Amino acid sequence: MEPQLLQDWMGTQRWFAGKGRQWHVAGVEQLAELRGGPAPVRLLVVRADYDDGSTEAYQLAVSMRPEPNDALGHVLIGEVDEDGTRYFVYDGFHDKEATALLLRGLKEGGTVGGVEFHPLSGGEGVPETASSNVLSGEQSNTSLVFGGTAIYKAFRKLAPGLNPDIEIHEALLEVGAEEIARPLAHVTGRWEQAPGEVVEGNLGMMQEFLSGASLGWDAAQVSVRDLFAEGDLHADEVGGDFASESFRLGEATARVHLALAEALGTTTLSGDALRTLATAMQHRLEAAAADVPALEAHVESLSKKYDALAERDEPVVVQRIHGDYHLGQVMRTAYGWKLLDFEGEPAKPLAERRLPDSVIRDVAGMLRSFDYAARFQLMDRARDGQLEYRADEWAERNRSAFCDGYAAAGGRDPRDDGDLICAYEADKAVYELIYEARNRPGWVRIPLGAIERLSEAEHA
Numbered sequence: 001m002e003p004q005l006l007q008d009w010m011g012t013q014r015w016f017a018g019k020g021r022q023w024h025v026a027g028v029e030q031l032a033e034l035r036g037g038p039a040p041v042r043l044l045v046v047r048a049d050y051d052d053g054s055t056e057a058y059q060l061a062v063s064m065r066p067e068p069n070d071a072l073g074h075v076l077i078g079e080v081d082e083d084g085t086r087y088f089v090y091d092g093f094h095d096k097e098a099t100a101l102l103l104r105g106l107k108e109g110g111t112v113g114g115v116e117f118h119p120l121s122g123g124e125g126v127p128e129t130a131s132s133n134v135l136s137g138e139q140s141n142t143s144l145v146f147g148g149t150a151i152y153k154a155f156r157k158l159a160p161g162l163n164p165d166i167e168i169h170e171a172l173l174e175v176g177a178e179e180i181a182r183p184l185a186h187v188t189g190r191w192e193q194a195p196g197e198v199v200e201g202n203l204g205m206m207q208e209f210l211s212g213a214s215l216g217w218d219a220a221q222v223s224v225r226d227l228f229a230e231g232d233l234h235a236d237e238v239g240g241d242f243a244s245e246s247f248r249l250g251e252a253t254a255r256v257h258l259a260l261a262e263a264l265g266t267t268t269l270s271g272d273a274l275r276t277l278a279t280a281m282q283h284r285l286e287a288a289a290a291d292v293p294a295l296e297a298h299v300e301s302l303s304k305k306y307d308a309l310a311e312r313d314e315p316v317v318v319q320r321i322h323g324d325y326h327l328g329q330v331m332r333t334a335y336g337w338k339l340l341d342f343e344g345e346p347a348k349p350l351a352e353r354r355l356p357d358s359v360i361r362d363v364a365g366m367l368r369s370f371d372y373a374a375r376f377q378l379m380d381r382a383r384d385g386q387l388e389y390r391a392d393e394w395a396e397r398n399r400s401a402f403c404d405g406y407a408a409a410g411g412r413d414p415r416d417d418g419d420l421i422c423a424y425e426a427d428k429a430v431y432e433l434i435y436e437a438r439n440r441p442g443w444v445r446i447p448l449g450a451i452e453r454l455s456e457a458e459h460a
């Protein structure tokens, strides 16, 4: 496949992380060709080399159709000539006949070329045959819903080693945790990550599709909309009060943390290990300040909070956690809250994402998310002191209900670790600031506002 063709196409895809940087396609490797449909489907790994010397590997599925297919016109990658035949090359994850071959592999298991399909429990729950739809809102990965009962997430940017989303889901399944969508299958592959460096890693995972569920973010937005519509009522007086949901979410979070501790153990950080944690936060802060000048004024006060963490007398208990926890990662089903996407922060290298960390990182992530949810609808309005006051109230009410629920389900009350929460919230807000500056510059003032508040807070 011509590198230029793939380069032009990849550069426009939502999941391609290298936008705005100088890069080129340095290699195209075919891992497997799935046959048995109207057109063969190739699973490819495309190596993107950046001018700064770094490299990334991306997964593509391409269906090689000898005839053009109008229904797939929007996902046409291009045309190629191979061995005297002209092929119309489409994004295979969007081609239902191509994904049917993928589904067969997930159901039956086995090896095709450099790709291994691993159904769990003999393929129970993986549909026999089902048409696929790509979930809209595709972000860093591409997710396909098969027949409304199973969802397959194809990882786009590949990393060698065990993918934490697969690892954590399967570990939680083992200990019987109910707050997740049941994992059904996963796929592994071997590819050349850099010239001569063959690695093994995960290509995707299938899990139960939570049908009829609402994303936590959407449910929270309904509540905030109610609140703003009744600007003279308090958060606990409007019809869409969210606090009982936040309480239940706190409970579900604590249960998952306890299950993760049971499944994968805990340890403690003290001394040098604590200093390493604080130094990582400090580095992120400095890198962010170089990118977002408005942060500069808060570097000194946030650094003091990180110093306090480094010098903390009490060790910090750590374990496997979610790692990128926010309202967009939880769904409310008829059976309670379920947690999704245990991949960790997409910006971190995979090995780092698998390191144990304090559960407070997740708690802080969700507390930050309540703040986001409260303020999001103010973003494109003229400043309104009354609504901002209501937003503060909503955020506070739901943050505290979440902590109450967390403690009620047997987790340690996060508010008893105020200094830790403060450092982790600051670190998350700094991460968000970088994320927003790169992806949604209009939203920068949400994390920046939090940084201002945190840097004035008393802890430390």
Ligand SMILES: Nc1ncnc2c1ncn2[C@@H]1O[C@H](COP(=O)(O)OP(=O)(O)O)[C@@H](O)[C@H]1O
Pocket (backbone or CB within 6 Å): 135, 138, 139, 140, 141, 142, 143, 151, 153, 181, 207, 208, 209, 210, 211, 213, 215, 328, 329, 340, 341, 343
């Ligand atoms: N098991 C599931 N059931 C129903 N919807 C899901 C499920 N898993 C993911 N989703 C939907 O897909 C979206 C993206 O999933 P996620 O695992 O967070 O992928 P990404 O890593 O690309 O962000 C979620 O926000 C949710 O709307």
Ligand SMILES: O=P(O)(O)O[C@H]1O[C@H](CO)[C@@H](O[C@H]2O[C@H](CO)[C@@H](O)[C@H](O)[C@H]2O)[C@H](O)[C@H]1O
Pocket (backbone or CB within 6 Å): 139, 140, 217, 324, 326, 327, 328, 329, 345, 346, 365, 368, 369, 370, 372, 373, 432, 435
């Ligand atoms: O794509 P992921 O879900 O892995 O997470 C990334 O994108 C999130 C935005 O979609 C970002 O979350 C931030 O915005 C959310 C609202 O859109 C808010 O609820 C979160 O609290 C806030 O952090 C997340 O940080 C990023 O990793």
